Amino acid sequence: MKKHTPPIIYLDHSATTEPYPEVILRMGQILCDSYGNPSSTHSAGRDARIIVEESRREIAGIIGASPSEVFFTSGGTESDNTVLVGATMAGVRRIITSPIEHHAITATASHLSSMGVSVKYVHIKENGDIDLEHLCSILEMPSEGKTLVSLMHVQNEIGNIYDINAIGNLSHAYDAWFHTDAVQGMCHLNYDLKNSPVDFLSASAHKFYGPKGIGFLYVKSGIVLPSLLHGGEQERGMRSGTENVPAIAAMALALKMNNDERVEDRTHILELKGHLISRLKEIEGIRFNGRCSDWEHSIPSIVSVTLPIKKDPSMMLLSLDMKGICVSAGSACMAGAVKDSFVISTLYGDNNTMKGMPTLRISMGKWNVKEEIDITVDAIKSLL
Numbered sequence: 312m313k314k315h316t317p318p319i320i321y322l323d324h325s326a327t328t329e330p331y332p333e334v335i336l337r338m339g340q341i342l343c344d345s346y347g348n349p350s351s352t353h354s355a356g357r358d359a360r361i362i363v364e365e366s367r368r369e370i371a372g373i374i375g376a377s378p379s380e381v382f383f384t385s386g387g388t389e390s391d392n393t394v395l396v397g398a399t400m401a402g403v404r405r406i407i408t409s410p411i412e413h414h415a416i417t418a419t420a421s422h423l424s425s426m427g428v429s430v431k432y433v434h435i436k437e438n439g440d441i442d443l444e445h446l447c448s449i450l451e452m453p454s455e456g457k458t459l460v461s462l463m464h465v466q467n468e469i470g471n472i473y474d475i476n477a478i479g480n481l482s483h484a485y486d487a488w489f490h491t492d493a494v495q496g497m498c499h500l501n502y503d504l505k506n507s508p509v510d511f512l513s514a515s516a517h518k519f520y521g522p523k524g525i526g527f528l529y530v531k532s533g534i535v536l537p538s539l540l541h542g543g544e545q546e547r548g549m550r551s552g553t554e555n556v557p558a559i560a561a562m563a564l565a566l567k568m569n570n571d572e573r574v575e576d577r578t579h580i581l582e583l584k585g586h587l588i589s590r591l592k593e594i595e596g597i598r599f600n601g602r603c604s605d606w607e608h609s610i611p612s613i614v615s616v617t618l619p620i621k622k623d624p625s626m627m628l629l630s631l632d633m634k635g636i637c638v639s640a641g642s643a644c645m646a647g648a649v650k651d652s653f654v655i656s657t658l659y660g661d662n663n664t665m666k667g668m669p670t671l672r673i674s675m676g677k678w679n680v681k682e683e684i685d686i687t688v689d690a691i692k693s694l695l
């Protein structure tokens with residue numbers, strides 16, 4: 312099924328994606344026909360339980376996990392919180408993370424730090440890469456208890472891909488657990504967790520053309536995380552609460568479709584990215600942030616640029632919005648607040664020659680077309 316023509320130019324797919332029309336239909340169909348509670352023992356309950364378990368099997372198969380390693384949550388934020396807080400409850404005394412993680416990690420880590428957990432931040436290089444030597448030096452420092460390393464797979468503002476196998480193996484060499492926030496990676500990258508050093512992985516359906524408010528957490532077999540939610544003992548006691556059956560089924564379908572179409576989508580979005588970058592280069596003095604023009608080390612969808620003009624980023628976004636163009640200044644997850652990007656400040660530190668100049672994150676999706684890129688670049692140029 313083809314996407315309907317949107318009335319706007321939507322270039323904010325890192326904030327969220329438009330659900331597949333098939334996913335919307337599936338969700339409605341299950342709401343209508345399979346409304347039983349999966350914990351009920353009658354036929355309506357059994358019907359819902361089958362949908363939940365088939366969805367779990369589908370997702371597990373796609374990420375190379377076993378179904379018992381997949382737990383449904385309300386999304387990336389809950390998955391991230393569950394790992395950090397749960398691991399602390401299970402005895403972790405030190406968390407190593409980075410200053411450019413999503414707030415679901417950094418805010419949770421700082422909360423745990425106020426409760427006495429040691430939190431260390433690994434250095435980030437100017438191109439957005441993680442300083443692995445620094446990570447190694449932190450891991451070498453003695454810790455009073457077990458360590459959890461939590462580093463994202465794909466950075467949500469600049470699109471850099473990090474080497475989770477190298478980071479996971481390094482973590483294991485120091486007997487630390489390794490968690491990766493794969494919320495931005497799941498849409499674009501292949502996962503095979505069976506033989507990987509990833510102990511925990513977070514994902515969220517609305518980043519891969521699924522519905523909002525549903526996600527999953529992968530927990531490697533053999534590791535037991537204490538539950539944050541107490542009640543009906545759903546999700547094998549790991550996450551109480553009646554399962555969101557329509558959203559779970561919709562997420563499984565979205566991931567399957569996304570997985571089936573990934574190669575084709577990548578080719579299309581990379582073509583758009585090449586065109587976008589070459590058009591943006593017409594702007595003298597523009598800065599590309601992170602590794603967005605490095606096809607191998609960044610996802611295809613994200614381009615982050617700082618514009619050579621002194622202008623309030625919120626005014627810039629508003630002007631583009633009035634032309635029907637949706638982009639963002641950075642992460643969308645600060646409850647609508649437009650602030651200078653903390654990611655960009657971390658990358659450049661005191662060397663930021665473009666401090667106070669607006670940064671735009673343009674993130675493309677499978678239904679964007681070249682004409683939309685041209686209209687967007689022309690609109691940006693008209694504001695300079």
Ligand SMILES: Cc1ncc(COP(=O)(O)O)c(C=O)c1O
Nearest residue numbers: 386387388413415467494495515
């Ligand atoms: C890297 C990353 N982690 C976590 C989240 C939060 O996910 P959710 O919106 O499903 O809570 C986001 C959302 O933008 C994200 O980009």
